[in-house]
Amino acid sequence: MNQKKNLILDLSYQFSLEIIKIFDLLEDKKCYSIANQLLKSGTSIGANIREAQNAESKLDFIHKFKIAAKEAEETEYWLALINDSNKMKIEPIIFSKISELKAIINSIISTSKRDNKKT
Numbered sequence: 001m002n003q004k005k006n007l008i009l010d011l012s013y014q015f016s017l018e019i020i021k022i023f024d025l026l027e028d029k030k031c032y033s034i035a036n037q038l039l040k041s042g043t044s045i046g047a048n049i050r051e052a053q054n055a056e057s058k059l060d061f062i063h064k065f066k067i068a069a070k071e072a073e074e075t076e077y078w079l080a081l082i083n084d085s086n087k088m089k090i091e092p093i094i095f096s097k098i099s100e101l102k103a104i105i106n107s108i109i110s111t112s113k114r115d116n117k118k119t
Helices: 007-028 032-052 058-084 092-118
Strands: none
Touching: 007 032, 007 058, 007 092, 032 058, 032 092, 058 092
16 A cells, blocks of 8 residues: 655644643643643644544634644643743753744645645
8 A cells, every 4th residue: 555645744744643642741740630630632633633623624624734833733732831931941952842833734735725725
């Protein structure tokens, strides 16, 4: 089976794995509420991107990516809050990864909106 690589699917999946690691560390520190918030938003990014792959229309595709963008913003918020409240030190690479995801997601939304107007 020869499947074409999909950068945003791969990046969002790998990011979800990183979020699960942070979740586990927060759970070990008994930071249950914030750990759960981070897990939900952080893994929802990839789930919505995956769901968009089977969208019913271009507008549905855009909608799923907009949800992913919102979840990425929320995830960045929780990561900053965890870091700044000294619950645990979030590695700078995680902030770089969420920034990269946000940029790609927003680019896909913009391109899809532009393409949708042409049809």
